[in-house]
Amino acid sequence: MVHQVPEDSESSRQRKQRLVYKIVTGAQTYFAENALLEDRNQFLTEINKESKPRQSTKSASLGKVREMSYKDLEKARARRAANEAAKEARKVAKEFERVATAGEEKYDKKGKTSTGADASDLEAINIEISEALSEENEPTPKL
Template sequence: MSVEGLISLYNQIKQDTQTLDATSTQRLQKRVQKLANTAQVSFAECALLNNRNQFLTEANNEAKVRRSTKPIVLGKGKAKVISFKDLEVARAARAAKDAIKSKEKRGRKRKNTEPEASGAELEP
């Protein structure tokens, strides 16, 4: 039922309450029951929509985490199933390898412009 239909039903109920005879009492009871059923359906639909929105929000948040997590390659060309202990060992080895790699300087190596002073002083 739409909002306009609900307002129309409410107005009819107000009119029936002003003229209370036997027939209007029965009509009033039917309309009040219809109003109660409509409200119940409306609340149920609202609860279902809120539940669906919450589910979609959680799914979206999980997808964001998956997209933002950087995949780590533990070894080249080794697509195999391993135990958790082996996985931890491979992660530690990869972390050590990355730490060594990050310490190296990148780019072209420069020529040493200063003569080695320590070697020249030791010879005389």
């Protein structure tokens, strides 16, 4: 645009100066807006980084909504830990049962015979699970 204006007269020279001024102010405005947007994006990224640990932390519900003493909280935490351990033990037992029966024959719909998992292994796992649950549910001696 600036190159298209002839420099023959004073008016064309002034017009060319106005065009250059418009281009310069436009560029300044663009760079200022771009810098503000970049700062805003950096600020939002920092806020997002701060919130991710809070979102990824698992909230532990310890029971009904009520006022609890410290001892009650400890009991609730122990009960929750026992339940989670039992759940994990059941998961392991299920995986063990799946692995134990993986390579062996099974009954099919037509009634053909097959051999399953060793019953003594499964009973041993069930005994371990019940012992773990009974140990964790026993009251702890008070000091």
